[in-house]
Amino acid sequence: xxxxxxxxxxxxxxxxxxxxxxxxxxxxxxxxxxxxxxxxxxxxxxxxxxxxxxxxxxxxxxxxxxxxxxxxxxxxxxxxxxxxxxxxxxxxxxxxxxxxxxxxxxxxxxxxxxxxxxxxxxxxxxxxxxxxxxxxxxxxxxxxxxxxxxxxxxxxxxxxxxxxxxxxxxxxxxxxxxxxxxxxxxxxxxxxxxxxxxxxxxxxxxxxxxxxxxxxxxxxxxxxxxxxxxxxxxxxxxxxxxxxxxxxxxxxxxxxxxxxxxxxxxxxxxxxxxxxxxxxxxxxxxxxxxxxxxxxxxxxxxxxxxxxxxxxxxxxxxxxxxxxxxxxxxxxxxxxxxxxxxxxxxxxxxxxxxxxxxxxxxxxxxxxxxxxxxxxxxxxxxxxxxxxxxxxxxxxxxxxxxxxxxxxxxxxxxxxxxxxxxxxxxxxxxxxxxxxxxxxxxxxxxxxxxxxxxxxxxxxxxxxxxxxxxxxxxxxxxxxxxxxxx
Numbered sequence: 001x002x003x004x005x006x007x008x009x010x011x012x013x014x015x016x017x018x019x020x021x022x023x024x025x026x027x028x029x030x031x032x033x034x035x036x037x038x039x040x041x042x043x044x045x046x047x048x049x050x051x052x053x054x055x056x057x058x059x060x061x062x063x064x065x066x067x068x069x070x071x072x073x074x075x076x077x078x079x080x081x082x083x084x085x086x087x088x089x090x091x092x093x094x095x096x097x098x099x100x101x102x103x104x105x106x107x108x109x110x111x112x113x114x115x116x117x118x119x120x121x122x123x124x125x126x127x128x129x130x131x132x133x134x135x136x137x138x139x140x141x142x143x144x145x146x147x148x149x150x151x152x153x154x155x156x157x158x159x160x161x162x163x164x165x166x167x168x169x170x171x172x173x174x175x176x177x178x179x180x181x182x183x184x185x186x187x188x189x190x191x192x193x194x195x196x197x198x199x200x201x202x203x204x205x206x207x208x209x210x211x212x213x214x215x216x217x218x219x220x221x222x223x224x225x226x227x228x229x230x231x232x233x234x235x236x237x238x239x240x241x242x243x244x245x246x247x248x249x250x251x252x253x254x255x256x257x258x259x260x261x262x263x264x265x266x267x268x269x270x271x272x273x274x275x276x277x278x279x280x281x282x283x284x285x286x287x288x289x290x291x292x293x294x295x296x297x298x299x300x301x302x303x304x305x306x307x308x309x310x311x312x313x314x315x316x317x318x319x320x321x322x323x324x325x326x327x328x329x330x331x332x333x334x335x336x337x338x339x340x341x342x343x344x345x346x347x348x349x350x351x352x353x354x355x356x357x358x359x360x361x362x363x364x365x366x367x368x369x370x371x372x373x374x375x376x377x378x379x380x381x382x383x384x385x386x387x388x389x390x391x392x393x394x395x396x397x398x399x400x401x402x403x404x405x406x407x408x409x410x411x412x413x414x415x416x417x418x419x420x421x422x423x424x425x426x427x428x429x430x431x432x433x434x435x436x437x438x439x440x441x442x443x444x445x446x447x448x449x450x451x452x453x454x455x456x457x458x459x460x461x462x463x464x465x466x467x468x469x470x471x472x473x474x475x476x477x478x479x480x481x482x483x484x485x486x
Contacts, residue, residue, distance in 0.1 A: 035101060036081045036101055037079065038079060039076070039100075039101065039102070040074070040105070041076075041077075041088075041097075041103075041106075042073065042105070042107075043072070043074075044072050044109075045067065045071040045109055046110050048090065049091050051091075052067070054090050056075060056077075056087070057247060058099065058246045059084065059244060071111075080101045082101070083098065083101070085099075085245055085248065085249050086246055087246055087247055087248055093111070093114045095132070096131050096248055098193065099124065100124055104122045105122050105125065107120050108121075118132040119132065126184040127186045130180050131194075133180070134177070146169070147165075153212060155216040157213075159221065163227075169205075170199065177198065197252065200252050200255075200256055203234060207259040207260055210223060210262040220267060231287060236289070237291060239257075239288065239291065240292045257293060260287075264284060265301065269305075269309060270305045270313065274315045274316070276312075276316065277316035277319035280301070280316075281294075281319060290325075295329055296329070299324070299326070299329040303333065306340050310344060314341075317337065340446050343444075343465060344465060345463060348461055349364060349372075349456045349461065350441075350445060355434065356433055357433045357435075362432060365460070368459075368460050371404070371456065371457060371480065373405050373453065374406050374454040374455070375406065375408065375451060375453050376442050376452045377450055378410050379412050379419075387451055388424050388426070391405070394470040401480075403483075404432060405432065406432045406434060408435075409435045410436050410438075410447075412437075417435050453470075457486055
């Protein structure tokens, strides 16, 4: 399925605990103490498209400056109290920066090759050139330039092989950092920050493996008892310090906390046993401590379980309310659960009125007394387009029966939608084609992945919250026949 929006951002990891005393300041893994001073950043973006402004962000600070017709810009930050990662944006492109009070940076790049050509001169250039080069070589560069674990793994990859891939890739990154900083000295705080980034992604690749194996092989990954021991190498109880300075840093830490759910729940399925949640909290507290990161990790786990496993999340809610210390997360999850319960089987299907491909209003109540097979899709969604042949065959198979096939295109323009309908011959009387310019209707049904399908009974109530896709064949027909028999 194609994910349209995510519930939250994600990431974190590091190296051997015995290594920490020389890599990280004893009081912090993500921050440093310096004297306040101004920072100047200027640059030249060759062949940059017009119509946007340079945006610089870190922490709560955001500034926007114009770019000249020749591609130049300059921004002066009056006083910055401490070294910090930062993000620079222009025309949907992004550069990761590391700013230290007193820096006077000048950047240049060829906009069509943004990441590849990004270079810095001036005070602070050493740290930022490392980021530019390392990110291009190990993260943004062409696939295969340096084999990444995610590119090497296959459905047959064992846990031991995955560990070897991740360790080898991390070693290459550590070697590059060591060689670079020997030739271009940088502050100890920056070296700690760069090392942390390397280890965050190392841990993430290892935490992702159980889910990747589950999804591709449709069974649990055979993990040795020691598989998650690598977490003992990480400064997990200090992870809170990585939130709030820069969006990319916070995103990386939250990415770690999201895939950390595979450590808490290797099976991928939360039990509806109320005691299960307390076991998860006990494990997370042992790893992360009584921290905000622990609360975020459990919130992420429950949020992602909610759509497919509402019963498990509902059973976990009393423990969540007791253990969670973050009122914002508590409110968000309560609201999500409440909305989800409104579209559980047996609940009235949310009403809607949309225009069909002939410009006529169509309401869901028009089809009361018939079974409705509801399909949320979009012309922008490749998996949705791939379902069209099976969908056409399904409609032909069920022709003459008391079932209506309603397709709701979400987020499409009128022109593109009509063009897609014509190209795939979807305007016949076999189905009802509707367009929802935004995701209002989809959100009412708690639909955030596409394509998604639902069965509504003759009485207008939801019968199957996650109906099989047309390509499921006999399974889909059986679900429709069951609905028709009621």
